[in-house]
Amino acid sequence: MRKFIVSLIAAITLVPFSVKADEGMWFLMFIERLNHRDMQKMGLQLTPQEIYSINNHSLKDAIVQFNGGCTAELISKDGLVLTNHHCGYDAIAELSTAEKNHLKNGYWAANRKEELKPSSLFVRFFVRMDDCSKRILSVVNPSMSEADREKAINAEIAKIEKENNEGGKYTVSVRSFFQGNEYYYFVYQDYKDVRLVGTPPESLGKFGGDTDNWEWPRHTADFSMFRIYADANGNPADYSPNNVPLKPKHHLPVNLGGVKENDFAMILGYPGRTNRWMPAGGIEQNVKFAYPAWVEGSKTGMDQMKKYMVQSDALNLIYASKFAGVANYWKNRQGMIDALTKFGTAKSKAAQEAKFNTWANKPANKAKYGNVVATINKYYAMTNEKSRHDNYLTQLFRTSAFGAVGRGLGKQLENYAKADAAKRAEMAPAIMEMAEEMYKELHIPAEKDILAAQLSLYAKKAGYTLAPMVEKMAKENNGDFTKQVNAIFDLSIFTSKDKIKAFLDYPSEAMVANDPLFVLSNDLLSHFSKRSDELAKAQNDFSASFRLLVEGLRESKIGTTLYPDANSTLRLTYGKVRSLPADKRNDATINNYTTLAGQVKKYKKGDLEFDLPAKVLEMNAKKDFGRYADKDGSLHVCFLTDNDITGGNSGSPVLNGKGELIGLAFDGNIEAMAGDVIFDKKLQRTINVDIRYVLWVIENFSGAKHIVDEMTIVK
Template sequence: MLKRLLIVAVLMATSLSSFADEGMWLPLHIERLYNRDLQKLGLQLTPEEIYSVNHSSLKDAIVSLGGFCTGEMISDQGLMLTNHHCAFGSIQSHSTVDHDYLQDGFWAKTKDDELPNEGLYARFLVRMEDVTKKVSDVLNDKMTAQERGAAIAKISKQLADEAAEGTHYDANVKPFFNGNEFYLFVYETFRDVRLVGAPPSSIGKFGGDTDNWMWPRHTGDFSMFRVYMAPDGKPAKFSKENIPYRPKHHLPVSLDGVREGDFAMIMGFPGSTDRYLTSFGIDLALSKSNEAMIKIMDTRLSTLKKFMNAEQAVRIKYASKYASLSNYWKYLIGQTKGLKRLNVYQQKLDIEKNFDNWVKADPNREKIYGDVLPDYEAAYKGLDAVEIPFRYAAFVSRLMELNGFSGKFARLQATLAEEKPDEEKIAKLTASLKAQAEEFYKNYDERADKAVYEALVKLYYTKIDAKDRPALFEALKAGGFSEEGKKTNEDFKKLTNYVYDNTIFANKDKLFAFLDAPKAGVIENDPVVKGKEAMTAVYMRFVGPYREAYGKLNTSNRLFVKGLREMNPDKLYYPNANSTMRFTYGTVGSYSPADAVHYNYYTTLNGVMQKEDATNPEFVVPAKLKQLYEAKDYGQYADEKGELVVAFLSNNDITGGNSGSPVINGKGHIIGTAFDGNWEAMSGDIAFEPELQRTISVDIRYTLFIIDKYAGAGHLIEEMTLIKGQRDDKKACEFCKGKKCKKCKKKRKKAKKSKKSKK
């Protein structure tokens, strides 16, 4: 899923008791749910064993990996498991044509062979604390939205600084329930994270874009890192003197497998959901936002794909960039279809109607909440007027690769433009820029990027009204392109040729020649910089209206959520995901996506072989994997039928950021690694769909099989704590789904008698 997405009580007002599998809950509040649902479903751990500040607990094995994925400790030597797509950037950065780890996989035979990753970190939660009262004490109802925001920022920084003072920890305060609650988070962050192992993409990305978000799935989406620390046990940057991290807790690995109805809990760091979004937001997404974003991304992706398919070197350079953008592109397509098919807009309208009736039933409530819905309407009306040109100005520029790279040279340009330039400062800046340029050009191809630029300029020009187009075309009219008249493909090509022939940024040799003897004005007058500035000027025209609209939305969102919770005092609400640790729980299970269609809850290696297509890079099966399959050489990783399970489904509530999260059974053992959601419920970040929404996970036995039997990396298996023969095969109660249920005793007896009488 490299799923960095920008991305409900169903819908915002559903109680926990209705759907126990819905909700991304703070571990701090696990006791609220423990007796209510968790034990019934099969959890055998105590709340203290899941979240504790004073003792080791599950939370100590859960890792925020780079801020974009989740990982988990699976040995006492710092071994961390996550998704293949979470490690994709790392694998790609170490790959070359001669050592193509993306294609061939990578396995460190010893710890000395493990590969460092600059900038990647592993963050562990130390503790969390409800600081709502401390924040609320500095707020009052007379504050404007700007004053409120400034006050929150100030007290949040103060509380975070106090929590981290005198320690090597870092801390932050985050808002919840749209600014109605606030929590402090304290972390310990390790910055020496080394790549240990990854299967070839033919396993780790099996199915590629075609199978992405789809079930049935046969992808071995996993990889492994190791976290290192200084000899004194504290975090440190990469050093040969560092030693493997000793986690406070690591997850035992279950070989017992999963069955339908089994308890399944997921802990991780989900990135973003918007389940309190109103009908106004749904309408904007469906009518404007999503379509614009999909078209822009599709233009870049389809152009890059031609070059990636034609040349291995280009494929390696753009593999990570392509995968990340492609994931979000397909997600938006699925979300749009899901919102329409499930009629989420109407469901939101129904909630707002109930809210409006509740408000109007009490004069005091009208004073507080009476303007909420009208303010929503006014804010979205303002957004609607500028949405398309704003999206194009922001996103097209962002996807023009040289735009972002050229921005790194602003300080050098400013220094060169000074009356008496500081030569020492210039020397330091040019040295730093050369180092950054080395990294940039490693994953850059001028031909591919030039084609993308041409395609995006054409898209921008043809999709946006003349009054909302950037002065890009006028600014670059030296390239033979101006606003007058209808443009042809030749015009866009001519403009692009002018830009790339005259810029210093598209070619490493040209850029380094400039940096060896930098001159004032060269950067400022560069056609890439001119084009970027023209697009930025358009973007800035819409920033004011956007800020004004979102100022109104922030207040409306806070009051709307506050009102919903007040309107339904007996319901347990959970906050939107915001990259903080959450747990979600439910059961392993199948689903029926459409009439006359039913999906089983697991897939096997048989399905990998059935999908094999040697002519399609997405469905190539490695020769060794076929040999193991034909010999049925699965070892201890086969199930009781002798099959090798690849992936399974559960009804856990996850989103981007949960990629790599452990799926944990009732005893606290890892049974799988979450890596995706299902296509039929792609609107789930906005509205949870209990009958359809499923989490797709790699079965841990398939992971171990690939490590051991396929890769021959049995030394990694030896580090783990393997558990076998501890299944609890008590059948769940068919009435309440609880495995220790006593209340349904009479119902079960009655059902048993009924079955006998029928016989």
């Protein structure tokens, strides 16, 4: 183990090691050299090997990536998994019907047989990682184009993945770090039989809705529970009633002691994406061009969905998950605009790059680094308007089920029509399965309005060069796409499952090729991906220069970021329970936690965001908190830490110095929304559900004590 760690540290010995204790998303195997002493001073009582070990069980074995986009943790010896409510939202919605609305009413399986299997859900265990930088970089040279470089790297990656997957037992992923200056491979094991155990009602799991999203004080029971199943030998297996609950190598004990200001807090999870190394021009482009278009496009789609969601529970179920995902990033991007503008982040980055440029143009450095900053800035100047255009179009694809139908179901029907009879017989079941999934998550009247509104916004605001078909339609309709979209839907075979079935029975290449929705979608997709020779060259030069910028910042020690950007690989972040300045909206004694009484004060009967179950009101009035009450007599709901997290950390465990579960990370605060680009040590906070509130909802409110009894409770 010691030899393995030392070999990995060699890749980063040029980096200075003065770092703020609460900043950074760190690889687990680096903590012994880089962070362990700091963590011990702050309250960590575990050894590095108890956090990360290949040969023995450790904390890493209790942490999983949840369905590719969130984090979750094992909290019982029988494979019980805890994650956020919003991470389980898709699965809960899928398993809900208007008659059995688990999303709205909550659900707790009384026994293992009642645990519900969604159609597609998986968790990913991290097995090990290793450095393959020298091997990858040995197949490239500075004279290569970026396309040739990528081709050579991908070929070597394929070899590494094959060498380490043990005949398909493991999933192996080689990832780039520091903008392509380092490479590591990660070995994972996936389990696909994952079943819903329980969820609080949406009134608790999503309390505060979009109004409270990214805000503090917060009072949300943002959690849901699942169970991992395996075959009799503990190996991954497709769903079967004969599968048994997984016996994990490690599960987290649950501590009921609560937290106080300055308590040590450690989070392990899979942060999705940060851009701490982004150049000034990229920040400026996002603030002035890309993000405003993202915000406006998101809001346009949300407004159209909401018109239908309020009409019935059935329609709400259809769009609830998509709406929640769009709304989350709509508010995030507006917060990013505000925070990056307020703190002048682009200006401070530009000052750093000016300093770097001076160093880069010294005689010893000029040949390699002299043109880096100028090349990067030229690229952003060339692509500012295009970034606005692309973000309007991206939100059209994201909110409309038919905007990108040309590359999904449309491409399948096109291939089907060209196939022979034998191939068609093979393809038909998969196409119908795709259609089944697609049509149960859309409502045609809503889809017409979404597409018409997004086309109208795109035509009016995108600038740059519009997709040819949209430009033609806009001239014909004065910017109102409603009639044209209605006509397109009336003539298309893509608007119902029955029409798809009829096409499979009587396929025609001409019918697909001339279908108006297919034609419109392909026009949009083709235009979105189109690149001129000039732009292709600029992108090539930019990619090479960005990689050199990061290399040069590290070499010159001008850069202050010591860790690689997040990229959905397992990271550790550590800090403390830490309050924000006093806030009159919070009834807590110190502004680092919230209470059930504070949640009840927000209650609005019948409100979509702030309604509460009558039982919660009654239990609060009686102070019926049981063993989960804090020593001050109240029931704590959420608390704050200053950990460094981002999207993908949703569902991550918050651990004390002994590695015991004290909370569940689920959000950040809007004041520090620039955190994906620059860490703000004064304002950045992680918002966490207090584990005592989680267990109170399960046991006292929901009556599912048998779930709590599975856990290892530390009082």
